[in-house]
Amino acid sequence: MAKVVFKKVVKSYGEVTVVPELDLEIEDGRFTVLVGPSGCGKSTTLRMIAGLEEVTSGDLLIGERKVNNVLPRDRDIAMVFQSYALYPHMTVRENMAFGLKLRKIPQKEIAARVDEVATMLSLNEYLDRKPKALSGGQRQRVAMGRAIVRRPSVFLFDEPLSNLDAKLRGEMRREIAKLHQTIKTTIVYVTHDQVEAMTLADNIVVMEKGIIRQKGQPLELYHKPANRFVAGFIGSPTMNFVDCKVENGKLSSESFSIKIPDNFNTENHQKVTLGIRPEDVMHVEKKEDGVIEGTAEIVEPLGAEILVTFNTDSASIMAGFEPTFKIAVGDKVMLKFPPDKIHIFAADSMGDSLRRA
Ligand SMILES: Nc1ncnc2c1ncn2[C@@H]1O[C@H](COP(=O)(O)OP(=O)(O)OP(=O)(O)O)[C@@H](O)[C@H]1O
Ligand SMILES: [Mg+2]
Known part of the structure; x- marks a missing residue:
């Protein structure tokens, strides 16, 4: 487990500054949800933590370690995207084991971890299937399983449920809540969905144009919005x-x-x-x-x-x-x-x- 700290982090693409100056501490072991209108910089913020985007200036820390120049694979994070990005030619078991194989983890340990996580996510009966023989919800569960077997110190989720229909979304949402209660790892989760934000988060961070307009517990934001923007954004x-x-x-x-x-x-x-x-x-x-x-x-x-x-x-x-x-x-x-x-x-x-x- 680890906290994530942004210290005066700026992100620009050429002339365009997407994140002006971000100071944010994401607490260790907590479930933090980033919300805000389309284009406000949520994915960019997540991708900077993952190391998929470079920080233009400022410092980014995971745990006590400055990671500005650390490669994604050495950051001890796992990311789950909206598009599940599973390997189509591999079975569920192989998909889940792949990252561990790359890390040269012993075969026996890999098998044990995959089994454990498959049980946690009710994927046991699908382990020998290929992704195309799975429903959307099952695929998303495999994508999560693949992240969980890695036992990272931080999970990053970018709108992981937005491709699912309303009923499945609700089920998966409750599974993710249960999962966090079990593994208690730091989670940073981006969503457009009010209900996901309110029900999953220990803390919600509301962003507008790369700026934090308020950070707090869901009901604090609901009952005491710090400004009109947050008031209009939280609540439906x-x-x-x-x-x-x-x-x-x-x-x-x-x-x-x-x-x-x-x-x-x-x-x-x-x-x-x-x-x-x-x-x-x-x-x-x-x-x-x-x-x-x-x-x-x-x-x-x-x-x-x-x-x-x-x-x-x-x-x-x-x-x-x-x-x-x-x-x-x-x-x-x-x-x-x-x-x-x-x-x-x-x-x-x-x-x-x-x-x-
Ligand atoms: N490679 C890039 N070059 C230039 N601008 C970019 C690049 N990637 C993202 N942006 C811009 O950065 C801003 C933030 O994008 P980002 O994807 O972080 O938004 P978001 O909050 O995740 O939005 P959404 O809710 O639509 O996913 C957008 O205005 C986007 O156009
Ligand atoms: Mg995004």
């Missing part, structure tokens, strides 16, 4: 945002005003952004302070809940209500944003949270 469906003015201790917009809760400091701000998650929006019976009227524009019954998109004088607001709530397109509803559920962000480009420390 995404948080609602309403542009507001700050006036006399209240946030106000077109047809609505709400008292600023004590845990936010809006001093020195005339304009702010109010944030509220769809699941926190309530429907109430009568117009009162902090209530806004909305007209239902889209109604999406999902079974476990009903999602409604409302038109209001201030912004479009999505709300998640209990499935028994009776509503049709065109209905008018009083919407309330409970003060203990709102978020307030600066209206500037950084959009920092104005929550008091």
Whole structure:
């Protein structure tokens, strides 16, 4: 096991800087998930750890060792990609054993490790098959098995489940969680999937344009996003945002005003952004302070809940209500944003949270 440390790491391709200056410590034995929009530098960051991309400047450490100039095969890492990249002419057993053979590990030890990992991943009955005779999920399991038999000190996963259908994804996700509980090796995992990030991670790192916008435990990011970007990125469906003015201790917009809760400091701000998650929006019976009227524009019954998109004088607001709530397109509803559920962000480009420390 090992931690991974980026010290002022810059990555440029010629004139283009993809990662401006990365300072990040990935803790030993922890499951760290990197998320962010397409092109923000997640794969590049992972590939620098793997040694598949050179670091332009700064230092990269695995454990206590600086690895800037260490070859990929000498870094004691194993990487699993979205495309499984199995050798088609080899059986499952040979695919899993291949890396160990290259490292001149004794035959008996190889056989024992492959058997152990095949059991862990329920691959025993497929060991003599070739990849083309396997399902997508089975192939992905072989790709993981091939990494696990190596017993690396760090696992790197780049969207390993994105080629699988929704049901298989869920199953594999739970297997990966179980796996980490068993082997407790440092994992750095890139994903687009909210559920994967929230459920697998000890820590989530949210990136935007090569910059870390927040690092923390999943529920910390969910409940206390450090800025508007993270607020909008974590959570599905995404948080609602309403542009507001700050006036006399209240946030106000077109047809609505709400008292600023004590845990936010809006001093020195005339304009702010109010944030509220769809699941926190309530429907109430009568117009009162902090209530806004909305007209239902889209109604999406999902079974476990009903999602409604409302038109209001201030912004479009999505709300998640209990499935028994009776509503049709065109209905008018009083919407309330409970003060203990709102978020307030600066209206500037950084959009920092104005929550008091
Ligand atoms: N060899 C290269 N030369 C120039 N630019 C590159 C090269 N490889 C990647 N980039 C650029 O670096 C940026 C980050 O790419 P990267 O693959 O790390 O993104 P990502 O966060 O993994 O995105 P995705 O979610 O789409 O996989 C992108 O803008 C990409 O165009
Ligand atoms: Mg990528």
